[in-house]
Amino acid sequence: MSTLDPLEAGTVALVGGGPGDPGLITVAGRAAVEQADVLLVDHLAPQGALAWARPDADLIDVSKLPRGAFTSQERINELLISHARAGRRVVRLKGGDGFVFGRGGEELQACAAAGVAVRVIPGVTSSVAVPALAGVPVTHRGLVQGFSVISGHVPPDDPTCSLNYRALATSGTTLVVLMGVANLAAISRELIAQGVAPATPAAVIARGGHPDQEVRTASIAEIADAAVGINPPAITVIGEVARWAAATSSLTPSFAMQEA
Structure with a gap:
């Protein structure tokens, strides 16, 4: 499956968002945002890219702010899996370094262990x-x-x-x-x-x-x-x-x- 293939119902795409400007998101990353039924977004993701989402898409804030609002990794994994199992196209829009020091690997492993189809669309590393x-x-x-x-x-x-x-x-x-x-x-x-x-x-x-x-x-x-x-x-x-x-x-x- 290519990263440019359309997202299928009941799947998860982990999209690296580049360091901040929507212009740094890859073509495949933008396509995934446009197709998503559910978007899980953190504070490091390029917020301007949310303008590409469908009007009926659900946006869920899963930020981990230093000494502030915090969504646990376990909760993020649960949301990814539950929405995918409900037949929705789920996108996790992350900061650009999700697979350098972020939790992208943990999310990939959690989805795979739960039997949920998951793909990675890497971002531009910060x-x-x-x-x-x-x-x-x-x-x-x-x-x-x-x-x-x-x-x-x-x-x-x-x-x-x-x-x-x-x-x-x-x-x-x-x-x-x-x-x-x-x-x-x-x-x-x-x-x-x-x-x-x-x-x-x-x-x-x-x-x-x-x-x-x-x-x-x-x-x-x-x-x-x-x-x-x-x-x-x-x-x-x-x-x-x-x-x-x-x-x-x-x-x-x-x-x-x-x-x-």
């Missing part, structure tokens, strides 16, 4: 797209030959942190930190302690792909202070490529931010 919207290539010929994407939702000294910060600090790659706003100071300190030069450029891009996208730049030693007041969603780029963000931080994001 870890690459958001830096690009700020003018930052995560790799650059002759400068850096790779990038490492990590989750910063737990600090380096947390018992549940499984990252090898020594290896990251000496990897020679650009570091892209997702979900790291609250722990940015701790992450920066640990990377410096493990060998990253304190003067290494860094950039925080907040609300990437939204009309109010914001870019703040500093050295890794100072980036946490520079980012005070920033709230999720935000992405941090650490490495020489982050120098480009300083030259582009006052520019309008490259998408026109048009609602559908």
